[in-house]
Amino acid sequence: MEALESILTRRSTRRMKPEIPDKKLIEKVIAAGRAAPSGSNSQKTRLIVITRKKELDQLAELVQREFAEMEITDDMYVSLKSSITRAKEGNYVFHYNAPVLIVTANKKDYGNAMADSACVLENMMIAANALDLGSCWINQLHWLTDHAIVRDCMKQLGMEDDEFVTGGLILGYGADGMPERGTRKPTGNPVSWVE
Numbered sequence: 001m002e003a004l005e006s007i008l009t010r011r012s013t014r015r016m017k018p019e020i021p022d023k024k025l026i027e028k029v030i031a032a033g034r035a036a037p038s039g040s041n042s043q044k045t046r047l048i049v050i051t052r053k054k055e056l057d058q059l060a061e062l063v064q065r066e067f068a069e070m071e072i073t074d075d076m077y078v079s080l081k082s083s084i085t086r087a088k089e090g091n092y093v094f095h096y097n098a099p100v101l102i103v104t105a106n107k108k109d110y111g112n113a114m115a116d117s118a119c120v121l122e123n124m125m126i127a128a129n130a131l132d133l134g135s136c137w138i139n140q141l142h143w144l145t146d147h148a149i150v151r152d153c154m155k156q157l158g159m160e161d162d163e164f165v166t167g168g169l170i171l172g173y174g175a176d177g178m179p180e181r182g183t184r185k186p187t188g189n190p191v192s193w194v195e
């Protein structure tokens, strides 16, 4: 698929088949992420690729527990409130039981940490679409990155002490195939031309 087509037709996929895609395909997605631009070419985004069910289940339980204990406040944005509400109802699986979860982390003291990681994540989503794989940005571990129990768990999975979770991505074959790939007219992201 041509690059521009892959960008314009990318959509989030949340319902995935349980099978893990061929490792070579996952590696292609990761290679696209690692090729992303970064401030001063610092390349500080760490990618933690989790396919083992035991750890995926552990993380889901952890997130369910932490969110269920949180109080909803007025200043929270809608999707965070919705995650907490669903966790309080029980059986909240933040990664939708996808077969692959790629967590990104970056240095706590690095000003471009979030921007660099977003470039990595977007590159991976575009590559996934080009390879007929579904993907969706998954943010709950970022929201919980300061929770000690989450930090401990992520450190066991490879995050360094001086890093924090910047985001995440699920990957897999869409349960219903690929989402509708027609191009969509954006209603936001306003543009001002000065010419």
Ligand SMILES: Cc1cc2nc3c(=O)[nH]c(=O)nc-3n(C[C@H](O)[C@H](O)[C@H](O)COP(=O)(O)O)c2cc1C
Binding pocket: 010, 011, 012, 013, 014, 136, 137, 138, 139, 140
């Ligand atoms: C920073 C960011 C955080 C997001 N967090 C989540 C998330 O935690 N869970 C989820 O299901 N989707 C998440 N999304 C996906 C958005 O909901 C989705 O991109 C948006 O609704 C537009 O739909 P599209 O990706 O199909 O174009 C996130 C997207 C971004 C860019």
